[in-house]
């Protein structure tokens with residue numbers, strides 16, 4: 001549904017934060033991001049606070065056509081049940097699609113069974129598949145290396161192609177799946193960690209700033225937006241980190257902020273090194 005609050009094609013950040021300590025402290029919000037793609041509205045990764053952040057920004061869940069969960073971790077999924085209820089008005093306006101990896105519905109499901117009945121369809125995401133939401137399509141090109149099943153997303157609209165690299169450990173060949181004009185990338189760590197590093201008994205399966213630099217050089221997109229910051233990136237001031245990456249790579253790199261709205265039309269005339277806000 002068209003929304004006069006939103007540009008024709010935009011991404012609104014319902015939080016620039018991610019990972020557990022950021023989620024517990026809410027120095028940055030953790031509500032995921034909201035796409036408006038020529039009137040088709042899609043919510044990706046409704047972490048804790050998604051309902052608060054979206055209503056505060058006058059984004060109406062009942063206008064959503066779909067909710068996509070990249071994976072079942074709490075910082076991506078905690079508000080999925082309430083957001084489906086809000087999208088469907090508690091089932092009184094049953095509509096929309098919910099996209100999830102299979103393990104979000106299996107043992108310890110993060111989507112309650114009654115909520116699954118409120119949408120038109122629940123679609124299971126798998127590696128190398130393509131999905132549609134009205135006139136919008138997206139693919140899940142590769143399974144990431146993460147403790148649970150998860151996929152990044154590549155969206156195609158009539159005018160733009162953009163990619164979202166969600167949580168993963170870096171692996172060779174990762175970048176090549178995510179070509180597009182815009183790269184939206186989750187970066188939890190400032191410094192690189194190795195598979196042998198453990199954090200409270202859990203593997204460090206997240207990207208770091210050096211990984212992101214590597215990916216940007218390989219992909220050379222028009223614009224990169226960093227998001228899903230853990231504490232170490234937040235302490236280093238994400239906008240300074242982004243500026244440094246811009247200088248190092250020659251690609252315009254932005255740091256997301258809570259509530260930031262990015263108009264995809266800006267991609268059409270970006271020259272390397274040009275300011276985009």
Ligand SMILES: [Zn+2]
Nearest residue numbers: 071073146167
């Ligand atoms: Zn995760």
